[in-house]
Amino acid sequence: MSLTLYTHPMSRGRVARWMLEETGQPYEAVVLDFDGAMKSPDYLSLNPMGKVPTLVHDGRVVTENAAICCYLAETFPGTGLAPRPDERADYYRWMFFAAAPLEQATTSRAMGWEVPADRERMLGFGNYDRTIDALDGWLQAHPFICGDRFTAADVYVGAGVLYGTGFGTIPKRPALMDYAARLTARPAHQAASAKDDALAGASA
Template sequence: MAELTFYTNPQSRGQIVRWMLEEVGAPYETEILDYATTLKGDAYRAINPMMKIPAIRHNGKVVTEVAAICAYLADAFPDAGLAPALTDRADYYRYIFFSSGPLEMTFSLKAIQYDPPADKQRMFGHGSEALVFAALDVMLGDRDYVTDRFSAADLVLASQLGFMMMFGMIQGSETLKAYVARCTDRDAYRRAKQIDTEAAEAIKAAPAAS
């Protein structure tokens, strides 16, 4: 059993964790799961009963949920410098959980073309799409990164924003576009994109199971 195993599909949020793994630089084994078969099989159900990807197994311990995986990897491999000191993590935690909370909810509701009406917004953790993006413009307006340098929080936040821009879900303000461009201008990001692109092409080219 590999010390670090990554469970993913190249056409999933696993792309975020792939980028994080390339930033970390530790060796890892990848298991590509098929949505219709292996993702729902008993072997992966034992890893994640939710039958969702991505997930990692490191030294026998399983971690799921994108933000949790990225935060875990930043701590497990401190030499990569992807988390600030324990005494300086206020912004780091705020932004990484903003990404997995309000922004993720906005992403999901945007995908089904639903934005809570004004009288229902207090029932949702993000309030509304407009509120989330107005807040992000303020939160990112005077900084290059979440902390004084690129971190796992930037990786998660820029990935979520980048997905939404790529899929045409948002145009993005100049502030957000510049932030995503700055965060993704990294060798590890380019390596991860190439790996997942090639994996997706291999899946497409593979003969269908009889």
């Protein structure tokens, strides 16, 4: 069994590394530079977008962090990171809420794009405030996405919350910050962050 993560320490590859650390499976991390190896023919044959992360598991290629999180959780069921049957609705609902409305809303906020009220229906997230309120409301009532226990959905949703509250695209509301604290206390998150921080420091 081989797992290879193509990544960069200052990229969304940090999310995939965190997920890999949560699985406890051995993996190889291949660090690519943005304008060189990431755009090479060899790498583009794996990921035509020329971006990271890309996960290769025994020759099978998975891109996009939400997909990587779901794939690893299902591939290694003994980790307990996949949803139980009664958790599936919440798990998939919020995993893909983060991949679509939350990602769109926070990216628009970062770019300074304001959506005219009469065009909200054209966009998947519709309205920034409603998007944040929806997630905040859920986390006020649930310590983790699926209730009382951590799953792969918390890696993906949580990464969005950690990034957004850290860089100002998500407000530091109490429920969001409490959730962030629960995530950063996890040994796997700390291990993943330490590895990427060390790589980032070495390349600075």
